[in-house]
Amino acid sequence: MEENFWFKLLKTLILVSFSIFFGISIARSVIFYDLYSLNESTGQLELRTEFSPGIQYRSMFHFFALSAYTSVSYLAFFVFSILYCALNYKKLKYEGWLFMNLVLLVLISFFEFYVIYRDIKVSLGIFYDKINNINSPIIKNYMEFKSSGNVSIFSGLSFIAQINIFIFLVFKPLRRIENKKNQD
Numbered sequence: 001m002e003e004n005f006w007f008k009l010l011k012t013l014i015l016v017s018f019s020i021f022f023g024i025s026i027a028r029s030v031i032f033y034d035l036y037s038l039n040e041s042t043g044q045l046e047l048r049t050e051f052s053p054g055i056q057y058r059s060m061f062h063f064f065a066l067s068a069y070t071s072v073s074y075l076a077f078f079v080f081s082i083l084y085c086a087l088n089y090k091k092l093k094y095e096g097w098l099f100m101n102l103v104l105l106v107l108i109s110f111f112e113f114y115v116i117y118r119d120i121k122v123s124l125g126i127f128y129d130k131i132n133n134i135n136s137p138i139i140k141n142y143m144e145f146k147s148s149g150n151v152s153i154f155s156g157l158s159f160i161a162q163i164n165i166f167i168f169l170v171f172k173p174l175r176r177i178e179n180k181k182n183q184d
Contacts, residue, residue, distance in 0.1 A: 007087070011169065014080045018166055021073035024066050031063045036147060045147035047134070056134045064126050067119035074112055081105050081165075096174025104161040104168075111154045118142060 003011075035056060036045040047056065085092070085102045092099045122142045125131045131138060145151060168174075 007084070010080055010084050010087075014077060014084060014169060015166070017073045017076035017080060018162070018169075021070055021077055022162060022166070024070045024073065028063055028066050028070065031059055031066075032146065035059050035063075036143070047143070053134055057132060060134055060139060061126065064119065064123045067116075067123050071116045071119060074116060078105065078109060078112075094175070095172070097168040097172045100174060101165050101168050104165050108158045108161045111158055115151075118145060 035048060035051070037048050038044075039046045051059075081101065082105070085098060088095070088098060092102070122138055125136075125138045133139075
């Protein structure tokens with residue numbers, strides 16, 4: 001079955017919003033792990049001491065400035081994906097890739113929305129309440145949250161699920177093909 005222009009546009013919007021979300025998430029991870037290092041004796045992430053507080057805050061400022069882009073692009077990705085699946089609900093039985101995308105999206109969305117909520121909460125504090133100290137309680141609580149083991153596990157699972165969603169959307173595996181009898 002050929003997809004019309006609107007389905008192709010919707011699929012393109014899904015891919016573009018996901019690509020923006022994914023790319024900026026990687027940039028945020030680089031900023032985060034540049035600020036923190038692993039203490040081998042305790043096994044915990046600790047703020048690096050070789051950077052001045054000004055440089056630390058500037059990096060944190062950019063980290064949370066990028067959160068606006070990741071939040072909007074993930075919300076667009078989520079809405080466009082749900083819309084695409086809703087418009088193709090009859091194909092869920094025959095298109096395994098579409099069903100798997102829906103399952104993976106629903107599973108990871110709870111975690112991603114919670115992280116977006118935490119990002120927005122801290123971003124509002126930085127940009128509107130003018131918190132400019134990396135040692136402020138709101139930033140320290142967020143960094144403890146972000147560096148905890150459970151969040152790291154869920155972030156890794158979410159990352160793998162996001163890559164699978166992208167692969168399923170592009171390559172469309174798991175298709176059920178109906179056998180047609182040749183009539184002579």
